[in-house]
Amino acid sequence: MEDYLVKALAADGFVRAYAVKATDTIREAQRRHDTWNTASAALGRTMVGAILLGATLKGDDRLTVKVEGNGPAGAIIVDSNGKGETKGYLQNPHISLPLNPQGKIDVRGAVGTQGMLTVIKDLGLKEPFSGQTPLVSGELGEDFTYYLAVSEQIPSSVGLSVLVDTDDSIKTAGGFMIQLMPGATEETITRLEAALVDTPLVSKQLDAGATPEDILRALLGEELEILEKSPVQFKCDCSKEKFARAIITLGPDEIQAMIDEDHGAEAVCQFCENKYEYDETDLTELRKEAGGL
Secondary structure: OOOEEEEEEEHHHOEEEEEEEOHHHHHHHHHHHOOOHHHHHHHHHHHHHHHHHHOOOOOOOEEEEEEEEOOOOOOEEEEEEOOOEEEEEEOOOOOOOOOOOOOOOOHHHHHOOOEEEEEEEEOOOOOOEEEEEEOOOOOOHHHHHHHHHHHOOOOEEEEEEEEEOOOOOEEEEEEEEEEEOOOOOHHHHHHHHHHHHHOOOHHHHHHOOOOHHHHHHHHHOOOOEEEEEEEOEEOOOOOHHHHHHHHHOOOHHHHHHHHHHHOEEEEEOOOOOOEEEEEHHHHHHHHHHOOOO
16 A cells, blocks of 8 residues: 545535655665654654644645754654655764653653754745744654644644564554634534544554545544545655755855865765766866856
């Protein structure tokens, strides 16, 4: 079953719901960044959260999620768009902490409990929209929930889950986002709150063979109206040409120093770890474009 996201409505349209299976997507991020188990869970949860937020965008509109806590993982940066494409990295991928008192991966210990969650949306307008809220948990699901309630004024519940295998590989990953629309009845809210308390971890449900549709039906009942199913994948838009444009901005003197001292240059993409080599001939051309003789 390939990764995909489901958009749905429930309770006569007063509940908007999203669920995603993102196992292969997070698996690819883990492979590229060689993350250890606690770092894998922290990066994976952030990426799943960004995919869910990205599902509210149109096509090429994109957003960046930054989780900047005081834990050893350092900053976590994730890009996502309205097409289900996502990429991400964290500063310190080699974090492996003991399990927390509940016997689960200690994401809070990796992320920290002091810091900020920032969401920057590029909707093709003159200025991007930016919202920021303090971390309230460090477990990330609660932090995304708090962000939506405070910054976007949408009562929501966000569940993010990554199941890491004993060899640090990703067994399953996914999540859900449930949002109440204005006019939702107290009965609907009460029923949803009870269902959220009883719902198993998304990663455990996926591991048992559940689909994103199954996850939403377990939360919202059988009267679920599926609006759309769309693919999700790890995808980075870096290229040798993009990095070349960045090198040009350094100016001719800096580029000449690369030629004289290193006889070339290597650029590494933080998001996907792809490497791009530039020999002396490449750099000479870029120096000319930067205004050098």
